[in-house]
Amino acid sequence: MPVLENYPGRRRDAPSSMRPIGPGVAVTRDGRQTLNRTWWPVVLVPGIMGSRVEREDGTDSIWDPDRTGFMLSLMSQSPDTLTRLYNHRLTPGRTIRTIASGDNDSLEDRSDSHERAIGRSRNERNWGSISWEYYGPGAVGIQRDIAVEGGVLWCFGYDWRRSNLDNGRLLRAFIANTVRPTSPFKPIIVTHSMGGLVTRAACRVHGMESMVSGVIHTMMPTYGAAEAYGSIKHGRMAFPFRYLFGNTPMEIACVASGVTGYFQLMPAQNYPRADWLSVDSKLDPHCDPQGPFPLADAYGIYRESNGMVGLVRHETFNGNMVNVGGNRYVRRTRRVLQHMLDNIAEAERYHSQLVRDYCAPRTWLIAETGRTTVVTVQLAFRQDSYKGIALRPEAIGNLSSSTEGDATVPLVSARALEEHPNCRGGFIVSGDFDHADSTNQPIVIDAIGDLIRRIRREGLLRW
Amino acid sequence: MKTYAGDLFIELPGSWDDDSMHVYRQEASDMEVRVERYPVEPSATPEALLEPMTERLALVGPLEGLQRGEADVGGFRAATLSVSCQREGDAAATLLEVAVFKPKETEAITLTALAPAKERARLAALRDALLTRSRIVEVR
Numbered sequence: 001m002p003v004l005e006n007y008p009g010r011r012r013d014a015p016s017s018m019r020p021i022g023p024g025v026a027v028t029r030d031g032r033q034t035l036n037r038t039w040w041p042v043v044l045v046p047g048i049m050g051s052r053v054e055r056e057d058g059t060d061s062i063w064d065p066d067r068t069g070f071m072l073s074l075m076s077q078s079p080d081t082l083t084r085l086y087n088h089r090l091t092p093g094r095t096i097r098t099i100a101s102g103d104n105d106s107l108e109d110r111s112d113s114h115e116r117a118i119g120r121s122r123n124e125r126n127w128g129s130i131s132w133e134y135y136g137p138g139a140v141g142i143q144r145d146i147a148v149e150g151g152v153l154w155c156f157g158y159d160w161r162r163s164n165l166d167n168g169r170l171l172r173a174f175i176a177n178t179v180r181p182t183s184p185f186k187p188i189i190v191t192h193s194m195g196g197l198v199t200r201a202a203c204r205v206h207g208m209e210s211m212v213s214g215v216i217h218t219m220m221p222t223y224g225a226a227e228a229y230g231s232i233k234h235g236r237m238a239f240p241f242r243y244l245f246g247n248t249p250m251e252i253a254c255v256a257s258g259v260t261g262y263f264q265l266m267p268a269q270n271y272p273r274a275d276w277l278s279v280d281s282k283l284d285p286h287c288d289p290q291g292p293f294p295l296a297d298a299y300g301i302y303r304e305s306n307g308m309v310g311l312v313r314h315e316t317f318n319g320n321m322v323n324v325g326g327n328r329y330v331r332r333t334r335r336v337l338q339h340m341l342d343n344i345a346e347a348e349r350y351h352s353q354l355v356r357d358y359c360a361p362r363t364w365l366i367a368e369t370g371r372t373t374v375v376t377v378q379l380a381f382r383q384d385s386y387k388g389i390a391l392r393p394e395a396i397g398n399l400s401s402s403t404e405g406d407a408t409v410p411l412v413s414a415r416a417l418e419e420h421p422n423c424r425g426g427f428i429v430s431g432d433f434d435h436a437d438s439t440n441q442p443i444v445i446d447a448i449g450d451l452i453r454r455i456r457r458e459g460l461l462r463w
Numbered sequence: 464m465k466t467y468a469g470d471l472f473i474e475l476p477g478s479w480d481d482d483s484m485h486v487y488r489q490e491a492s493d494m495e496v497r498v499e500r501y502p503v504e505p506s507a508t509p510e511a512l513l514e515p516m517t518e519r520l521a522l523v524g525p526l527e528g529l530q531r532g533e534a535d536v537g538g539f540r541a542a543t544l545s546v547s548c549q550r551e552g553d554a555a556a557t558l559l560e561v562a563v564f565k566p567k568e569t570e571a572i573t574l575t576a577l578a579p580a581k582e583r584a585r586l587a588a589l590r591d592a593l594l595t596r597s598r599i600v601e602v603r
Contacts, residue, residue: 060486068523068548068550069493069495069559069577071523072523072548072557072575072577073497073559073575073577075516075520075523076497076520076559076561076573076575077484078499078501078571078573079501080501080502081484081499081501132552240522242522243519243522246515246519247515321502323504326511326512326514326515327506327507327511327512328501328502328503328504328507328512328515329501329502329503329504329569331480331502
């Protein structure tokens with residue numbers, strides 16, 4: 001069985017063991033000439049919030065971390081507005097196609113000479129669809145690392161508010177229609193975080209398995225992350241989720257309600273840590289249906305309608321207006337609740353029925369550890385009284401952390417596929433960087449490059 | 464319900480919530496104005512509504528020159544905020560002006576105006592115009 005090894009870092013003096021495929025004709029001065037070299041593709045699939053999304057009609061952005069002005073205006077909007085904006089059913093979106101800063105589409109003379117020889121700009125390779133803020137330095141690093149050997153980096157941004165099952169279908173179409181015509185070789189897919197769930201859906205459900213030479217998952221919440229559930233019960237979110245959803249339990253519940261992908265990041269029935277959730281037994285009789293709930297019934301837990309272990313108290317949302325804290329309300333919460341329940345059902349469909357423990361052939365993993373990460377959630381019983389009258393019982397969420405993770409994804413979830421027969425191994429990295437910024441780190445870029453070379457050594461598959 | 468969508472007067476039977484977010488931009492300028500209405504607690508003050516907003520703005524990047532103040536918008540007391548933000552990689556700072564006021568007990572309006580630093584003077588004029596000329600009118 002493969003075991004992830006601690007990444008030792010790359011020896012800087014090590015000669016590249018891989019050669020370009022083809023004769024490798026010299027680049028012309030303007031770099032626009034197509035070389036007599038056979039390029040092989042790598043596709044980067046980012047995580048949640050990592051793609052830039054605008055309204056379907058292009059009139060306004062929905063999420064664009066690369067534009068400071070837009071983000072300032074976004075942060076000044078109310079939870080009521082954001083609940084609708086982040087709901088892909090109410091506000092359909094599409095990815096942005098042009099890199100926000102023209103500087104980032106221009107190449108440096110020396111460092112990017114091999115990339116110039118590709119003959120396709122970064123915009124043409126869809127780099128505009130991913131957030132430069134989160135992935136730009138990593139994309140440049142990977143491209144510089146592999147370009148000398150003929151590697152071409154493409155990016156697949158997607159509307160991360162939608163289901164990973166939907167985005168898996170779009171990823172397959174992107175490979176078939178955009179990447180395939182450019183090379184005789186099937187691509188290597190490099191994923192970060194939720195991008196791994198998109199890719200596994202594409203391979204398992206939409207027939208992409210036979211269309212890739214290998215898959216490298218980095219920091220993948222394979223079966224979810226405790227924080228995604230715990231934050232709704234507790235109200236605390238780590239950056240960058242706090243950026244997106246807010247900072248009170250109700251605010252997070254409402255604003256996240258339309259982000260289908262987010263529900264697929266909550267621990268699934270096969271989450272590898274058996275104690276990720278502990279519930280005070282005094283809460284059980286107040287659950288509807290009555291508890292206790294086994295963790296194998298994760299989606300039953302999320303649906304529980306009294307909000308003891310369930311994500312929210314349905315009755316509160318059926319009132320059609322919810323106080324989310326900070327003096328603010330969200331309206332039309334019957335619809336909000338319905339979308340939450342739809343998204344729980346979609347998460348169950350993803351994890352319990354369709355993708356399950358799927359691992360694509362020739363899969364490699366990279367996981368990070370050493371960062372303070374939420375690993376377990378505890379729900380405590382509380383019942384206050386007012387003038388001697390007992391008030392309705394409440395579940396109080398507490399989060400416990402350890403350093404076994406990357407500040408978002410617990411290590412057990414990131415390495416959950418390690419023993420799958422299709423997993424070839426990979427690396428564990430340690431550093432002082434968090435999940436959201438991990439693919440921009442030199443050590444992770446080197447680790448990705450090393451795994452790309454291992455896949456190439458095994459042989460790229462031809463179409 | 465009677466209202467205007469831009470200069471279009473519409474009359475809708477029954478009671479409605481206004482979910483519209485109005486965005487105004489000028490040709491050949493990066494300035495932008497947004498108008499948002501949203502439900503709030505009756506006890507909410509404009510100052511209190513600015514609090515979570517200010518916390519969230521700080522997540523975007525380093526905030527410079529943050530100033531809070533008060534103004535009168537069409538007879539309603541408004542809490543105001545001025546700030547600039549320049550993140551790594553930004554060629555210039557972005558300036559933001561915010562005014563929050565409550566035209567009704569359970570409804571707030573946020574006016575935001577954005578501009579790049581090179582349009583500082585024009586933004587200042589825009590801010591003044593928004594604060595002094597905006598008013599709630601009866602829709603007949």
